[in-house]
Each structure stands twice: as structure tokens, then as C-alpha cells.
Amino acid sequence: MRIHTSHFEPMHVPEVSLFTHLFPDVDPFPGDTPAFIDADTGRTVTRQQLREGSMQLGWSMRNNLVKLGGVPLKKGDTVMIFSPNSIAYPIALHGSIAAGLRVTLANSSYTPPELAHQYHDSTAKVIFVHPALLDTVMAMYKHIKVGIKEAKKRIIVMDFGLEEKAPKGLMKMTQLFGKGQLVQEERFDGEHSNETVLLCYSSGTTGKPKGVESTHKNMTAVLRIITPVLSAEHGKDRTLAVLPFYHIYGAVDLLQYPIQQGVPVIVMSKFDPEAFCQNIEKHQITFGLIVPPILVVLTRHPAAEKYNLKSLRLLVSGAAPLGGPLVSAVQSRLRSFGNDTAIVQGYGLTETSPTAHFVPVHDAERKVGYIGKLLANLEARLVVNDGERDAEEGEAGELWLRGPTVMKGYLNNPAATKASITEDGWFKTGDVAIVDKEGYYMIVDRQKELIKYKGFQVPPAELESVLLTHPEIADAGVVGVESVTEATELPRAYVVHAKGLPTNSEKDAFSKHVQEWIGSRVAKHKFLRGGVIIIDAIPKSAAGKILRRELRERAKKEPVVEEGYAFKAKL
Structure with a gap:
């Protein structure tokens, strides 16, 4: 091992x-x-x-x-x-x-x-x-x-x-x-x-969202181990709350950590680009906890140059992967206004309370694209083929984590808990990572089938179950497609029409209809922004399991048309 x-x-x-x-x-x-x-x-x-x-x-x-x-x-x-x-x-x-x-x-x-x-x-x-x-x-x-x-x-x-x-x-x-x-x-x-104190909900890889049992000790542990790397100070720092409080990221890093450090939190009810930049100037915000789509806004929205953002020393991105090109674009634009803002990435899951890795500020530019170093009190393994062996040096493997921030388990779901946490306490993240000689980790793939839309989890199986209630849909498969412009994944549905649609115009009309139809049945972050594609059959294994990899490979060859879902810069 x-x-x-x-x-x-x-x-x-x-x-x-x-x-x-x-x-x-x-x-x-x-x-x-x-x-x-x-x-x-x-x-x-x-x-x-x-x-x-x-x-x-x-x-x-x-x-x-x-x-x-x-x-x-x-x-x-x-x-x-x-x-x-x-x-x-x-x-x-x-x-x-x-x-x-x-x-x-x-x-x-x-x-x-x-x-x-x-x-x-x-x-x-x-x-x-x-x-x-x-x-x-x-x-x-x-x-x-x-x-x-x-x-x-x-x-x-x-x-x-x-x-x-x-x-x-x-x-x-x-x-x-x-x-x-x-x-x-x-x-x-x-x-x-x-004993359990928080029950945030995580979708895991299949089925409906599951209650993650986070204990008092989980919470105190994560608050202790993020302190040296986030290093917010009473009397010097002020932060802006745009991340939703109901998400584990906001619940810990905005509702708990600032209290521990004596840092005021300026509360916004929702994200709005103009108000975000205006509040940074008005309240002299020094650090912000964000997700990649907010960085997309900072690369293009006029509010970024309209307001003075020079007080902002640090932006911490989490909840979804952050690519180097986006970081470079943001820093280039901010520096053109005279800003010197460091942008770093952290990594974690609801099941790890959440933060497990963090890029120290001094390595913000040198280690762009990395999720950072493993935080104190935690152990990690990179595992090949679900426990068959541990990855060799430089080899990728599924990231397993162990330590005091790992959840107690999934509420009333011993089967899911057993599938996620080994008998000796290792939590299987489902993310494939590599680690370099300096101890910096990078996520290179994801074994989980979850779609991450702007930091929110979208379980394909849940959307598929909703789609199958439509009287004209015989079968459905949902995957995430990458939107470079939005720096996020978009849910896309592949559906089989019950009677078949002979013409492209009929298929286009039905696709738009399904996008509108599902909009009244799921939360906004689950909208089919990646489109609805009509196909003859959903690829499946002999056991009937949807072969999402085949759908993802197909999606790579198809354009991402976000018609009807123009970017409104809202989370």
C-alpha cells in the first residue's frame, strides 16, 4: 500500500x-x-x-x-x-x-x-x-x-x-x-x-441525492486544517458571500470559517456581476470564495473595469475544476486595471467536509491547474482498478482519502456507505488524480458519472428518470458536455422518440419542446443546457446499464449549442 x-x-x-x-x-x-x-x-x-x-x-x-x-x-x-x-x-x-x-x-x-x-x-x-x-x-x-x-x-x-x-x-x-x-x-x-450535525445532500454516482452525515468533529477538523492555508485575519480581511449557504462549500467557508477568524461576511442573496464588483469596492473585500463561472464573468463583464477591485488580494476557486487558461485570462484582465489578485484552487467533496487539498498562495501561478497539496491530518492513496493496486510514481489513480474530515456515512444508506468507504476508512472520491514530486495533486479524469454544472451536482440518473415520464420518450441517456465559454459542464440528453421522427425539423422541434418541458420539473442547475439530441437507441451493456462513455465520445464530435439558454451570469 x-x-x-x-x-x-x-x-x-x-x-x-x-x-x-x-x-x-x-x-x-x-x-x-x-x-x-x-x-x-x-x-x-x-x-x-x-x-x-x-x-x-x-x-x-x-x-x-x-x-x-x-x-x-x-x-x-x-x-x-x-x-x-x-x-x-x-x-x-x-x-x-x-x-x-x-x-x-x-x-x-x-x-x-x-x-x-x-x-x-x-x-x-x-x-x-x-x-x-x-x-x-x-x-x-x-x-x-x-x-x-x-x-x-x-x-x-x-x-x-x-x-x-x-x-x-x-x-x-x-x-x-x-x-x-x-x-x-x-x-x-x-x-x-x-454525532451528526450537518446533512448536506450529495448525489453520489447514481440515483437520488443522499444525505451526507457530517459530524461535529468533521467540522472542527476541517476548520482547523484550512486555517494555515487560507490565513484570513481579523481586522484585515473581509469576504463576500455569493456562494449559496446550502452548499457545503458555502456552509463551511462562509458560515463557519469567518466566525472562527473574526472576519466580516458581506451577504449577497444571489450572484450578479454588477453587484459583485460593486460590493468588492464598497466593502473593500480582500478575499473571495468563488466557482469557475464567476471567473468567466471577470474576463468579460464591463463591471470588472467599472469598479475598483484593488482591495481583492485572493480568489479561492472550488466545487468544479479550474483550468490554467481561464486563470491566465482573469489575471491578465485584472492586472490591466492595476490589480494584484492571486487566484488559487482548492479541492474537496461534500463527503470530505469539504476541503482536502489547497494551493498555497505563494504557488498560485507556478501550480496553475493543480488542486494543491493534501491538507494536514489527511492521508491519500491513488488506486488503480478499485483497489487492485496503488499507482506507481507519476501514474494516475483514483484518489482515496482518509482522515478526520471524512463523513460518518450516507444517512440510512449502509449499502452506499459501504461502497464509498472501505473497512479501514478510505473514502473513494471517484476522481482520478496524479501527484508530482512536490506533493501537488492534479485531477485528470473522473470515474463518477456526475455532471458538475457551475459547482452544482447534476446526477444523470435523476434526469433520466424525469425524462422517462414524458409520454413520447421511450428511452433516455444524460451526460455532461463541456462548454469552454462557460467553463463548466452542461447536461445533455440523448432521447429515443417513442414513435420515431422522420424529419430533422420534427426532431429540432421536439428537442426544444423537451428542454422547455423539463424546465418546470427540475431545479435550474439541472436544465438541459447542453441540448436534447434525438437518436435511434441508447447504447447499453448486456446488463442494461447505459454506456455513458459512448455517449460522451459521441458528444465530443457534436457542437455544443446552448440555444435558448443564453448566459445570464447567475448561479
């Missing part, structure tokens, strides 16, 4: 609650330091307000919901947050954690059936929901045949920080403040730190 270890010094990982780690009894930073600032309104939550608000919310979650017409909650129960980014989000999250609850974070663009799957699978008892998404939640409850009266017991409207009033007849987040306060957060010391 050829085990690669980290070049970084091992670090102590405290076995405590995530809340205990982030909010020690004596705050090392001044209580009036801004923690989260609404980019649109300027409304600010200070560190003291964040802690006190979380402790008050936590008390109500455990002691006051029934009085307000809600359902009782006990330690270990699960609550869901369904909302775009807002300054209410961190209080809902950390208040729930202080109360000893598990929290599952739902994609704010989910349709009612998609939300229903996560709600049911996670066994969530209560949903924190942004007012704008109430209709989706009510439709979800209707979908799972829960009546309005019962649904109202399980909904908490996130009205905190909003000017508009929440609908009447529903529990409001602001009602949970000022009724009482936890004397101490629920403790998870020692072995109890291995």
Missing part, C-alpha cells in the same frame, strides 16, 4: 460541539465586530448579536415551539433550512446547532418533489423557510399529503432582517427571540463529537 501523507504539520482537533468551537465562552474578538452584513440594506449582525441570537433561538427551538403552535423538538432531531443567502441564515443554523439539533440545508431552487425527497429522507421535523419560497414548501407538503393545519406546525418563516412582513398564521423566526436563552449550548464532548 502506497500512502501519501500531508506536507503540513499535524494539528490538534478538539472533540467538542461545532458551536462550542466557534463560540467559546470568551470571544477572542470584540463583540461589536460585524459578523454578517446584508449587502443590499447594510443591516449588520455583530458577533455578540450572532451568539446571543443563536442561544435565544436555540432555547425556543427546544422549549417554546409548542406554545407557538409548533411541534416539539428534542436533541438529535433534524430541522431544514430552505432559503437563499440572508443574514437570518447563520442564526437559524447556529441556533439549531446550539439546541443540539441536526440541520439539513436544502437547495433554494428545488421544486416541490425535489424538496420532498430531502425533507422525507432527512426526517426533518421543522423547516426554516424564506418568505419567497413559502409557495414551494406548501406545494411540497401537498405533494407528500400533509394537510395545511399540520404543515403550519412545521414552518418557521425567516422574517429576520427583512423589511416586508411575513404572512399571518405562520410561526415567525423573530417570535423565537427574547423568550429565553440557553445557559449553555448542547455539548458534544469526546466521543459525542462523532
Whole structure:
């Protein structure tokens, strides 16, 4: 066995609650330091307000919901947050954690059936929901045949920080403040730190999304090991939150890490190129956590030269592969405006909490295209043929990871857990990598079939199952096709028409119809932006498994026409 270890010094990982780690009894930073600032309104939550608000919310979650017409909650129960980014989000999250609850974070663009799957699978008892998404939640409850009266017991409207009033007849987040306060957060010391705290959802390689059980120790471990490489400092740094909080990347690096470092977070509800650049200037943002499509915007959007971005010392890209040409294009443009911004890449998965590799800033240009060095406390293997042997020096192999950030497992799915984590603790990432003599890793291929659209996971099997509900589709296969202009993969469907279509004009019309049809049935990041191609038969193995490699090879020979999906620079 050829085990690669980290070049970084091992670090102590405290076995405590995530809340205990982030909010020690004596705050090392001044209580009036801004923690989260609404980019649109300027409304600010200070560190003291964040802690006190979380402790008050936590008390109500455990002691006051029934009085307000809600359902009782006990330690270990699960609550869901369904909302775009807002300054209410961190209080809902950390208040729930202080109360000893598990929290599952739902994609704010989910349709009612998609939300229903996560709600049911996670066994969530209560949903924190942004007012704008109430209709989706009510439709979800209707979908799972829960009546309005019962649904109202399980909904908490996130009205905190909003000017508009929440609908009447529903529990409001602001009602949970000022009724009482936890004397101490629920403790998870020692072995109890291995209990689940977060349930983000990952699609794996097949089927519907699975709940990833991230423990208190997983979270404290990743917060410790990213500190030396990200090196944000209180009093010097400010970051801009455009990544969605519900994604593990945003949940850790925007809702947790800045609290640990005393760094203010400027919160944007969604990504908009003009507002992004304007906020960098307005708030003197020093580092940003991004995905490659945002870098695409910086290469072409006029806002990049309209605003002064010189405060920006670092951009950290993750969630999807970042190519050298895109980095060069961004740096060339920024430098033409007098900017000296380093751009680095990190690597991780929901199952690794997430960050496992990182390119140190001093090697930002020398190691463009690499995912970086293995972080402290972690081990890696490059494995050939699913454990047959370990890769020789310079040879590519599937990246396996082991260490304190590897998830506990997939919720209520022992088969999937067993398939992903070996008995001796190695997590199989599904990504094929090489490592150079300096310990820098590069992803060269992906064994997984997942499509990565702008950092979001799109499981082909899920889209195929939706397509097969169309009365005129006899069979379907979905793969990702690369869009160079958008620096991302686009989902493309190959479908077999039930009766056959003799002319090209009929095929074109049906393709456009299917793109529009699926748009009302899946979240936006799952739209078939790579097109719909009508073919005679889906290639399959003797066992009936779709041969996606054949579809991908076919796709390489076909143009990527994004007609009807003009780039709008939104995540």
C-alpha cells in the first residue's frame, strides 16, 4: 500500500460541539465586530448579536415551539433550512446547532418533489423557510399529503432582517427571540463529537441525492486544517458571500470559517456581476470564495473595469475544476486595471467536509491547474482498478482519502456507505488524480458519472428518470458536455422518440419542446443546457446499464449549442 501523507504539520482537533468551537465562552474578538452584513440594506449582525441570537433561538427551538403552535423538538432531531443567502441564515443554523439539533440545508431552487425527497429522507421535523419560497414548501407538503393545519406546525418563516412582513398564521423566526436563552449550548464532548450535525445532500454516482452525515468533529477538523492555508485575519480581511449557504462549500467557508477568524461576511442573496464588483469596492473585500463561472464573468463583464477591485488580494476557486487558461485570462484582465489578485484552487467533496487539498498562495501561478497539496491530518492513496493496486510514481489513480474530515456515512444508506468507504476508512472520491514530486495533486479524469454544472451536482440518473415520464420518450441517456465559454459542464440528453421522427425539423422541434418541458420539473442547475439530441437507441451493456462513455465520445464530435439558454451570469 502506497500512502501519501500531508506536507503540513499535524494539528490538534478538539472533540467538542461545532458551536462550542466557534463560540467559546470568551470571544477572542470584540463583540461589536460585524459578523454578517446584508449587502443590499447594510443591516449588520455583530458577533455578540450572532451568539446571543443563536442561544435565544436555540432555547425556543427546544422549549417554546409548542406554545407557538409548533411541534416539539428534542436533541438529535433534524430541522431544514430552505432559503437563499440572508443574514437570518447563520442564526437559524447556529441556533439549531446550539439546541443540539441536526440541520439539513436544502437547495433554494428545488421544486416541490425535489424538496420532498430531502425533507422525507432527512426526517426533518421543522423547516426554516424564506418568505419567497413559502409557495414551494406548501406545494411540497401537498405533494407528500400533509394537510395545511399540520404543515403550519412545521414552518418557521425567516422574517429576520427583512423589511416586508411575513404572512399571518405562520410561526415567525423573530417570535423565537427574547423568550429565553440557553445557559449553555448542547455539548458534544469526546466521543459525542462523532454525532451528526450537518446533512448536506450529495448525489453520489447514481440515483437520488443522499444525505451526507457530517459530524461535529468533521467540522472542527476541517476548520482547523484550512486555517494555515487560507490565513484570513481579523481586522484585515473581509469576504463576500455569493456562494449559496446550502452548499457545503458555502456552509463551511462562509458560515463557519469567518466566525472562527473574526472576519466580516458581506451577504449577497444571489450572484450578479454588477453587484459583485460593486460590493468588492464598497466593502473593500480582500478575499473571495468563488466557482469557475464567476471567473468567466471577470474576463468579460464591463463591471470588472467599472469598479475598483484593488482591495481583492485572493480568489479561492472550488466545487468544479479550474483550468490554467481561464486563470491566465482573469489575471491578465485584472492586472490591466492595476490589480494584484492571486487566484488559487482548492479541492474537496461534500463527503470530505469539504476541503482536502489547497494551493498555497505563494504557488498560485507556478501550480496553475493543480488542486494543491493534501491538507494536514489527511492521508491519500491513488488506486488503480478499485483497489487492485496503488499507482506507481507519476501514474494516475483514483484518489482515496482518509482522515478526520471524512463523513460518518450516507444517512440510512449502509449499502452506499459501504461502497464509498472501505473497512479501514478510505473514502473513494471517484476522481482520478496524479501527484508530482512536490506533493501537488492534479485531477485528470473522473470515474463518477456526475455532471458538475457551475459547482452544482447534476446526477444523470435523476434526469433520466424525469425524462422517462414524458409520454413520447421511450428511452433516455444524460451526460455532461463541456462548454469552454462557460467553463463548466452542461447536461445533455440523448432521447429515443417513442414513435420515431422522420424529419430533422420534427426532431429540432421536439428537442426544444423537451428542454422547455423539463424546465418546470427540475431545479435550474439541472436544465438541459447542453441540448436534447434525438437518436435511434441508447447504447447499453448486456446488463442494461447505459454506456455513458459512448455517449460522451459521441458528444465530443457534436457542437455544443446552448440555444435558448443564453448566459445570464447567475448561479
